[in-house]
Amino acid sequence: MYTWQYYDLVLLAVASSMVTGVGVGMLTAVSMSLAIVSTGLVAAAIIGHGLFVRGPIDDPQDLTDEVDTLN
Structure with a gap:
């Protein structure tokens, strides 16, 4: 069963606001x-x-992690 995540709601809210504008x-x-x-x-x-405000990271230390796949 699928559970709604925060970013699903963000995408839905963006689409809903634009449809509302139309x-x-x-x-x-x-x-x-x-x-x-x-x-x-x-x-x-x-x-x-x-x-x-609710960025896609768990901890500010996650921003300093190196990306191994690009090295």
Whole structure:
């Protein structure tokens, strides 16, 4: 059975925000460009949270590990 991970939710939230922007642009008096830009900023904030607040590392020491496959 598959369990949802944090980054699955990040991807879902990014896609949902952009689809919401298209919907708002099509179904309301808000211009399409304003709706896309504003929900794009929301998507950027979600991506920033996924990268910098809850980054894909367990410990800051993981950043100093060498990559053996490239040597």
